[in-house]
Amino acid sequence: MAQSIQETQEELIEEFGLFDDWADKYEYLIDLGKKLPSLSEDLKTEENVIKGCQSRVWLHAKKQGDQIVFEADSEAVIVKGMISMLIRVLSHHTAEEIMKADLYFIDQIGMSQHLAQTRSNGLLSMVKQMKNYALAFSAK
Template identity: 55%
Template sequence: MTIEEIENEIVEEFEMFEDWMQRYEHLIDLGKSMPMIEEKNKTEDKLIKGCQSQVWMHSELKDGKIVYTADSDAIITKGMVALMIRVLSNHTPQEIIDSKLDFIEKIGLTKHLSPTRSNGLLSMIKQMKLDAIAYAAKS
C-alpha cells in the first residue's frame, strides 16, 4: 500500500468512532500493542525530547526501504507513534520525504502537533523525515 492509502485506511478506521473517547481508547490500545524498540536502540542519541513525554526512535534501511521502531514513556504518545510508524515504515526514503501526512488533521489529533511544550510528536515527524533525507542522500 502507498503512504496515502494507509493514511486513508486510518482515517476510515477513526471515522467509525462516535466520540473522542473511543478515538483515544483506540490510540491507547495501539500504544499498548505496539512492538517495542529494541532495548539496545533506546539510547540517549535516539531520544527525541518533548517537554512532557519522551520518544525514542530508531530507523534502518532494509532493501531500499526505511524501517522505523520507537517507544514512548506516555501511552497516548505511543499510540500516535504507532500510527506514524504504520504510515511511514517500509517505504522508500523519497516516498517518506514526499508524504503530506494529512491524516493527523482528519482524525482530529492536530492539537498534538502544536509546537508547544507538549509531546514531541512534531519533533518525531521531523526526525522521521530527516532520517529519510539522510538515507536518500546516501543512496
C-alpha cells in the same frame, strides 16, 4: 507491492470514522500504543531520543533494501499510539516517499492538537525526525 502512504492514511481515516466520541477514539489510540512492540533496551539510547518531548520518545531507523523501517517507543501510551500510526503510515517506504509525504490524516482523524508546537508535545519533532532520517539515508 505494499500499499502507498496515501492508502494507509485513508485506511486510518476510515477506522477513526467509526468512532462517535473522543473517548472511543482515545481508547483506540491507547490500544494502538499498548500493542506497539517495545523498542529493545539497547536501542533506547541518548542518540535515539527525540528532544522536546514531555515524555521520552525513542526513534530508530534502519534501511532494508531501498526502504526505511522505523521502530519507536515512548513512556506515554497516547504518544505511543500516535507513533504507532506514524510507523504504520511511513515505515517500509523509500526515502523519497517519506520525505514528500503529506500527513493529512492526523488532522482528519481529529488529532492535530498533538502536532501543536508546544514544548510538551513531541509529535511534530517525531515527524521531523522521521523525515530527517529519510533525508540522511537518501544522501548516503
